[in-house]
Amino acid sequence: MRETRLALHQVLRFIPRHARAVVEIVSKKRPEVIVRRTRYAGAVVDERVLTRAFAWIPRSPALQAIVLLEGSARLWPHDGGADARMVPGDAVLLTPSDASMGRFEDATYLDLEWLPDALPRKGAIERLARVDLERASRLGEEVATGATADRTLFEQAFALFRAIGAPLGGLSAATVERAPGRPSAQDIAIAQAITAQVADLRSSATALSFGEHAGMSPRQLQRILASYFERYRMNATNWRDMRNRYRIHIAITLLSIPDLPIATIADEVGYASPAALARAFADRGLPTPGEMRAEIARMAG
Numbered sequence: 434m435r436e437t438r439l440a441l442h443q444v445l446r447f448i449p450r451h452a453r454a455v456v457e458i459v460s461k462k463r464p465e466v467i468v469r470r471t472r473y474a475g476a477v478v479d480e481r482v483l484t485r486a487f488a489w490i491p492r493s494p495a496l497q498a499i500v501l502l503e504g505s506a507r508l509w510p511h512d513g514g515a516d517a518r519m520v521p522g523d524a525v526l527l528t529p530s531d532a533s534m535g536r537f538e539d540a541t542y543l544d545l546e547w548l549p550d551a552l553p554r555k556g557a558i559e560r561l562a563r564v565d566l567e568r569a570s571r572l573g574e575e576v577a578t579g580a581t582a583d584r585t586l587f588e589q590a591f592a593l594f595r596a597i598g599a600p601l602g603g604l605s606a607a608t609v610e611r612a613p614g615r616p617s618a619q620d621i622a623i624a625q626a627i628t629a630q631v632a633d634l635r636s637s638a639t640a641l642s643f644g645e646h647a648g649m650s651p652r653q654l655q656r657i658l659a660s661y662f663e664r665y666r667m668n669a670t671n672w673r674d675m676r677n678r679y680r681i682h683i684a685i686t687l688l689s690i691p692d693l694p695i696a697t698i699a700d701e702v703g704y705a706s707p708a709a710l711a712r713a714f715a716d717r718g719l720p721t722p723g724e725m726r727a728e729i730a731r732m733a734g
Contacts, residue, residue, distance in 0.1 A: 439463065439583035439609060441616040441665060444628045447683050449701045452476075452693050456686055459577045461586055462665045464614045466604065467546040468590045470573040473504070473537050477689035479732055480534040481509070482725070486685065486717040487678045492666050497527045497546045498599040500564045502573055504540030508533045510558050517558045524561035524597045533558055536732070543573045545594045546666070550602050562597040569593060584610055614664075622647045623661050627675070634680050634702045640672045681717060684710060688726040695722045 440461040447456045454475035461468045499506075499519075506519040510533050517525050527533050572589055575581040581589075588606040595601055616624075626647040630638055644654045655671055662669050669675035680702045687698045699710035699722075711721050719725060 439587070439615055440468075441620055441624055442579040443624050443665065444579075445631045445679075446628070447631055447634065447679070449687060451697045451701065452687065452690050454687065454690060456683055457577075459579070461576060461579075461583065462616075463609065463612075464664045464666075465548045465612065466587070466609060467666065468543075468576055468586065469546070470502075470541070470543050470576040471537075472541040472577075473539065473686070474541070475539060475690065476686050477536065477538050477729060477733075478540075478686050479536040479689075479729060481536070481732065482685055482729060483682050484534065486681045486714075486719055487668070487674075490662075490668050490670065492663070493548060495546050495666070496549050496600070497544055498524060498561060498594050498597075499527065499542055499544040500524045500569050500593075500597070502541040502543055502566065502570050504538055506535055506537045506540050506542065508535045508558055512557070514557065517560065522563045522566045524564050526559040526561055526599060528557050528559065538733075541573065543569055543576070545590055545599065547601065547604055549600065561599060564593065564597050619648065619657070620661065620665075623649075623658070630676060631679050634676075634683065635700065636703070638676065643672055677713075680704075681713060681719075684713075684722070685725060685729070688722060689729050691726075691730075695726075698722065 440463045443460045443462050445458040452475065455472055456476065457472040459470050501519040501521050501523050503521055508517045508519070508525065508527070510516070519525065572593055575586055575589070584606045587609050591601055591605060626643055629646060630643060640654055641651055644651055649657055658672055659670065661667070667675070669678060684698055684702045687693055687701060695707045695710065699705070699707050702710075704710040704713060707722065714720065714722060714725065720728065
Protein backbone atom coordinates (compact mmCIF):
# COMPACT_ATOMS: atom_id res chain seq x y z
CA MET A 434 0.00 0.00 0.00
CA ARG A 435 1.41 3.37 -0.98
CA GLU A 436 2.11 5.72 1.93
CA THR A 437 0.14 8.95 2.06
CA ARG A 438 2.48 11.93 1.94
CA LEU A 439 2.26 13.87 5.21
CA ALA A 440 4.91 16.53 4.61
CA LEU A 441 6.53 18.55 1.86
CA HIS A 442 10.05 17.46 0.92
CA GLN A 443 11.84 20.79 0.28
CA VAL A 444 15.37 20.70 -1.14
CA LEU A 445 17.53 23.84 -1.34
CA ARG A 446 20.95 22.81 -2.59
CA PHE A 447 23.66 24.96 -4.16
CA ILE A 448 26.99 23.42 -5.17
CA PRO A 449 29.40 25.96 -6.71
CA ARG A 450 31.32 24.89 -9.79
CA HIS A 451 34.62 26.43 -8.66
CA ALA A 452 34.82 25.68 -4.94
CA ARG A 453 34.66 22.64 -2.71
CA ALA A 454 31.64 23.83 -0.81
CA VAL A 455 27.99 22.92 -0.37
CA VAL A 456 25.06 25.01 0.83
CA GLU A 457 22.20 22.60 1.45
CA ILE A 458 18.96 22.85 3.42
CA VAL A 459 16.65 19.84 3.13
CA SER A 460 13.39 19.72 5.07
CA LYS A 461 10.27 17.74 5.74
CA LYS A 462 7.75 20.54 6.20
CA ARG A 463 4.27 20.95 7.53
CA PRO A 464 2.62 24.18 8.70
CA GLU A 465 3.00 23.13 12.36
CA VAL A 466 6.32 21.24 12.33
CA ILE A 467 9.54 21.08 10.30
CA VAL A 468 12.36 18.54 10.46
CA ARG A 469 15.43 19.90 8.69
CA ARG A 470 19.05 19.08 7.96
CA THR A 471 21.30 22.01 7.08
CA ARG A 472 24.79 21.56 5.67
CA TYR A 473 27.34 24.35 5.14
CA ALA A 474 30.35 22.33 3.98
CA GLY A 475 33.60 24.17 3.29
CA ALA A 476 32.21 27.61 4.12
CA VAL A 477 31.08 29.94 6.90
CA VAL A 478 27.52 31.18 7.29
CA ASP A 479 27.12 34.11 9.69
CA GLU A 480 23.51 35.14 10.18
CA ARG A 481 24.58 38.47 11.67
CA VAL A 482 25.75 39.37 8.16
CA LEU A 483 22.95 37.70 6.20
CA THR A 484 20.23 39.55 8.09
CA ARG A 485 21.84 42.89 7.33
CA ALA A 486 21.05 42.22 3.67
CA PHE A 487 17.62 40.64 4.16
CA ALA A 488 15.93 40.47 7.56
CA TRP A 489 14.19 37.26 8.59
CA ILE A 490 10.47 37.58 7.93
CA PRO A 491 8.37 37.31 11.12
CA ARG A 492 6.20 34.20 11.28
CA SER A 493 4.04 32.78 14.05
CA PRO A 494 6.34 32.13 17.05
CA ALA A 495 7.90 28.68 17.03
CA LEU A 496 10.38 26.74 19.11
CA GLN A 497 13.51 25.38 17.49
CA ALA A 498 15.81 22.68 18.83
CA ILE A 499 19.19 22.37 17.09
CA VAL A 500 21.64 19.45 17.20
CA LEU A 501 25.12 20.04 15.76
CA LEU A 502 26.33 17.06 13.73
CA GLU A 503 29.61 18.37 12.25
CA GLY A 504 31.80 21.48 12.39
CA SER A 505 31.31 24.27 14.90
CA ALA A 506 28.65 26.83 15.72
CA ARG A 507 28.09 29.80 17.96
CA LEU A 508 24.71 31.38 18.78
CA TRP A 509 23.99 34.83 20.20
CA PRO A 510 20.62 35.69 21.80
CA HIS A 511 18.99 38.99 20.91
CA ASP A 512 18.41 39.79 24.57
CA GLY A 513 22.13 40.16 25.26
CA GLY A 514 22.37 37.01 27.36
CA ALA A 515 25.13 34.43 27.26
CA ASP A 516 26.09 33.02 23.89
CA ALA A 517 26.28 29.29 23.18
CA ARG A 518 29.27 27.63 21.53
CA MET A 519 28.52 24.23 20.03
CA VAL A 520 30.59 21.20 19.07
CA PRO A 521 29.24 18.02 17.47
CA GLY A 522 26.72 16.34 19.76
CA ASP A 523 25.67 19.57 21.48
CA ALA A 524 22.01 20.61 21.39
CA VAL A 525 20.20 23.85 22.21
CA LEU A 526 16.64 25.16 22.37
CA LEU A 527 15.87 28.58 20.95
CA THR A 528 12.88 30.42 22.39
CA PRO A 529 11.51 31.48 20.00
CA SER A 530 13.33 30.40 16.85
CA ASP A 531 13.94 33.91 15.50
CA ALA A 532 15.47 35.24 18.73
CA SER A 533 19.11 34.47 18.01
CA MET A 534 21.84 34.75 15.39
CA GLY A 535 24.27 31.99 14.56
CA ARG A 536 27.68 31.54 12.98
CA PHE A 537 28.22 28.11 11.45
CA GLU A 538 31.69 27.01 10.27
CA ASP A 539 31.92 23.96 8.00
CA ALA A 540 28.83 22.83 9.87
CA THR A 541 26.03 20.32 9.51
CA TYR A 542 23.10 20.42 11.90
CA LEU A 543 19.70 18.85 12.40
CA ASP A 544 16.83 20.86 13.79
CA LEU A 545 13.19 20.54 14.69
CA GLU A 546 10.90 23.57 14.54
CA TRP A 547 7.36 23.39 15.91
CA LEU A 548 4.45 25.50 17.10
CA PRO A 549 4.16 24.95 20.88
CA ASP A 550 1.18 25.39 23.18
CA ALA A 551 3.06 28.17 25.02
CA LEU A 552 6.40 29.90 24.56
CA PRO A 553 9.07 30.02 27.30
CA ARG A 554 10.98 33.21 28.06
CA LYS A 555 11.62 35.15 24.84
CA GLY A 556 15.18 35.39 23.64
CA ALA A 557 16.79 32.66 25.71
CA ILE A 558 19.13 29.97 24.45
CA GLU A 559 18.81 26.85 26.59
CA ARG A 560 21.20 23.92 26.63
CA LEU A 561 19.65 20.52 26.03
CA ALA A 562 21.25 17.15 26.80
CA ARG A 563 23.94 15.92 24.44
CA VAL A 564 22.61 13.76 21.64
CA ASP A 565 23.52 10.27 20.44
CA LEU A 566 25.54 11.59 17.50
CA GLU A 567 25.36 8.42 15.41
CA ARG A 568 21.58 8.27 15.79
CA ALA A 569 21.16 11.96 14.97
CA SER A 570 23.44 11.76 11.93
CA ARG A 571 21.49 8.79 10.62
CA LEU A 572 18.24 10.73 10.99
CA GLY A 573 19.82 13.68 9.18
CA GLU A 574 20.68 11.42 6.24
CA GLU A 575 17.10 10.16 6.16
CA VAL A 576 15.81 13.73 6.01
CA ALA A 577 18.25 14.57 3.21
CA THR A 578 17.39 11.58 1.02
CA GLY A 579 13.63 11.77 1.56
CA ALA A 580 13.47 7.98 1.27
CA THR A 581 11.97 7.28 4.72
CA ALA A 582 8.18 7.24 5.07
CA ASP A 583 6.94 10.54 6.52
CA ARG A 584 5.24 9.02 9.57
CA THR A 585 8.34 6.98 10.40
CA LEU A 586 10.58 10.02 9.98
CA PHE A 587 8.46 12.12 12.34
CA GLU A 588 8.36 9.29 14.90
CA GLN A 589 12.15 9.07 14.84
CA ALA A 590 12.61 12.85 15.01
CA PHE A 591 10.21 13.33 17.93
CA ALA A 592 11.81 10.44 19.84
CA LEU A 593 15.32 11.83 19.33
CA PHE A 594 14.45 15.38 20.38
CA ARG A 595 12.36 14.25 23.36
CA ALA A 596 15.32 12.18 24.55
CA ILE A 597 17.46 15.33 24.86
CA GLY A 598 14.77 17.34 26.65
CA ALA A 599 12.96 19.26 23.91
CA PRO A 600 9.50 20.26 25.25
CA LEU A 601 7.34 18.78 22.49
CA GLY A 602 4.17 18.50 24.56
CA GLY A 603 1.60 16.32 22.83
CA LEU A 604 3.28 16.44 19.43
CA SER A 605 3.46 12.96 17.90
CA ALA A 606 3.39 11.23 14.54
CA ALA A 607 -0.25 10.36 15.23
CA THR A 608 -1.24 14.00 15.81
CA VAL A 609 0.62 15.00 12.65
CA GLU A 610 -1.17 12.30 10.68
CA ARG A 611 -4.59 13.43 11.94
CA ALA A 612 -4.03 17.15 11.39
CA PRO A 613 -4.79 18.98 8.14
CA GLY A 614 -1.87 20.43 6.20
CA ARG A 615 -0.71 17.72 3.82
CA PRO A 616 1.03 19.14 0.75
CA SER A 617 -1.01 19.54 -2.40
CA ALA A 618 0.19 18.63 -5.88
CA GLN A 619 0.71 22.35 -6.47
CA ASP A 620 2.84 22.66 -3.31
CA ILE A 621 5.04 19.83 -4.57
CA ALA A 622 5.37 21.48 -7.99
CA ILE A 623 6.37 24.79 -6.36
CA ALA A 624 8.95 23.03 -4.16
CA GLN A 625 10.47 21.38 -7.22
CA ALA A 626 10.59 24.71 -9.06
CA ILE A 627 12.36 26.35 -6.10
CA THR A 628 14.86 23.47 -6.00
CA ALA A 629 15.68 24.07 -9.66
CA GLN A 630 16.05 27.83 -9.13
CA VAL A 631 18.44 27.52 -6.20
CA ALA A 632 20.55 24.85 -7.88
CA ASP A 633 21.41 27.14 -10.81
CA LEU A 634 21.60 30.82 -9.87
CA ARG A 635 23.51 31.55 -13.09
CA SER A 636 20.41 30.88 -15.18
CA SER A 637 18.41 33.75 -16.65
CA ALA A 638 15.30 32.65 -14.77
CA THR A 639 12.24 34.88 -14.72
CA ALA A 640 8.99 34.84 -12.82
CA LEU A 641 7.37 33.57 -16.02
CA SER A 642 9.74 30.60 -16.34
CA PHE A 643 9.35 29.83 -12.64
CA GLY A 644 5.57 29.86 -12.99
CA GLU A 645 5.73 27.56 -16.00
CA HIS A 646 7.92 25.12 -14.06
CA ALA A 647 5.42 25.13 -11.19
CA GLY A 648 2.36 24.99 -13.46
CA MET A 649 1.11 28.50 -12.60
CA SER A 650 0.13 31.46 -14.73
CA PRO A 651 1.83 34.83 -14.00
CA ARG A 652 -1.48 36.02 -12.52
CA GLN A 653 -1.56 33.13 -10.06
CA LEU A 654 2.09 33.34 -9.11
CA GLN A 655 2.13 36.17 -6.56
CA ARG A 656 -0.98 35.07 -4.66
CA ILE A 657 -0.07 31.40 -4.50
CA LEU A 658 3.58 31.95 -3.59
CA ALA A 659 2.66 34.31 -0.74
CA SER A 660 0.48 31.59 0.78
CA TYR A 661 3.17 28.94 0.20
CA PHE A 662 5.89 31.00 1.91
CA GLU A 663 3.61 31.65 4.89
CA ARG A 664 2.49 28.03 5.36
CA TYR A 665 5.98 26.59 5.00
CA ARG A 666 7.73 29.34 6.97
CA MET A 667 10.11 30.47 4.23
CA ASN A 668 12.02 33.75 4.34
CA ALA A 669 10.59 35.35 1.21
CA THR A 670 7.59 37.41 0.15
CA ASN A 671 7.49 36.85 -3.63
CA TRP A 672 9.48 35.22 -6.43
CA ARG A 673 11.90 38.11 -6.95
CA ASP A 674 12.54 38.49 -3.21
CA MET A 675 13.22 34.75 -2.93
CA ARG A 676 15.69 34.71 -5.83
CA ASN A 677 17.53 37.85 -4.68
CA ARG A 678 17.85 36.49 -1.13
CA TYR A 679 19.45 33.29 -2.35
CA ARG A 680 21.83 35.10 -4.72
CA ILE A 681 23.05 37.56 -2.08
CA HIS A 682 23.14 35.07 0.80
CA ILE A 683 25.10 32.52 -1.20
CA ALA A 684 27.48 35.21 -2.49
CA ILE A 685 28.17 36.25 1.12
CA THR A 686 28.71 32.60 2.07
CA LEU A 687 31.18 32.07 -0.79
CA LEU A 688 33.12 35.15 0.35
CA SER A 689 34.11 33.14 3.43
CA ILE A 690 36.30 30.97 1.17
CA PRO A 691 39.54 33.03 1.16
CA ASP A 692 41.05 31.92 -2.15
CA LEU A 693 37.86 32.09 -4.23
CA PRO A 694 38.09 35.14 -6.56
CA ILE A 695 35.28 37.68 -6.32
CA ALA A 696 34.82 37.50 -10.10
CA THR A 697 34.17 33.77 -9.74
CA ILE A 698 31.68 34.36 -6.93
CA ALA A 699 29.82 36.92 -9.05
CA ASP A 700 29.57 34.41 -11.88
CA GLU A 701 28.45 31.60 -9.57
CA VAL A 702 25.38 33.56 -8.46
CA GLY A 703 24.50 35.08 -11.82
CA TYR A 704 26.11 38.54 -11.84
CA ALA A 705 27.98 39.63 -14.97
CA SER A 706 31.01 41.06 -13.16
CA PRO A 707 32.44 41.95 -9.74
CA ALA A 708 31.11 45.47 -10.29
CA ALA A 709 27.59 44.12 -10.80
CA LEU A 710 27.88 42.11 -7.58
CA ALA A 711 29.16 45.20 -5.75
CA ARG A 712 26.14 47.18 -6.98
CA ALA A 713 23.81 44.44 -5.73
CA PHE A 714 25.53 44.60 -2.33
CA ALA A 715 25.27 48.40 -2.26
CA ASP A 716 21.55 48.18 -3.07
CA ARG A 717 21.14 46.17 0.15
CA GLY A 718 23.24 48.59 2.22
CA LEU A 719 26.26 46.28 2.34
CA PRO A 720 29.94 47.15 1.89
CA THR A 721 31.84 45.99 -1.17
CA PRO A 722 32.46 42.23 -1.54
CA GLY A 723 36.12 42.74 -0.64
CA GLU A 724 35.22 44.65 2.52
CA MET A 725 32.59 42.05 3.38
CA ARG A 726 35.15 39.25 3.04
CA ALA A 727 37.45 41.01 5.51
CA GLU A 728 34.56 41.62 7.91
CA ILE A 729 33.49 37.96 7.88
CA ALA A 730 37.05 36.96 8.79
CA ARG A 731 37.19 39.53 11.63
CA MET A 732 33.90 38.27 13.08
CA ALA A 733 35.36 34.81 13.70
CA GLY A 734 36.38 35.57 17.29
